[in-house]
Amino acid sequence: MDTSPHTMQTLFCQLGLADSDEQIQAFIEKHRPLPPAIALPEADFWNQAQAGFLAEAIKVNSDWCELVDELNCLLRKN
Template structure:
């Protein structure tokens, strides 16, 4: 059982993306606003593995789910 505390940095690392604060901010700025009709895992900027990770995190209500939801909110903010 994984009992580590996840952060936005660890989520980005898990997704294989640059995980420092500046890069996370740049990613969010680059891809927002994500239209409401597009589910987060279906966004064009994810590769297949990233999309599957996001789908599983949401469907399994995993310990990543809260951060995935937070990322979703960040990407939808105008």
């Protein structure tokens, strides 16, 4: 069982994305603002595995859920 603390960097790593602070910021800036009508896992920039991971994290309120919610908020800002 993984008991290491989760960070935005580990979330991006889990999603198979570049995980430096600069790369995370660039990803967020590239994809925001995410329209309110689109659920985070339904955004067209995720692949199937990424969307599934995000949807499952939200659905089961996993230990990733807080970071997924934070990412969702960051992608909604103008």
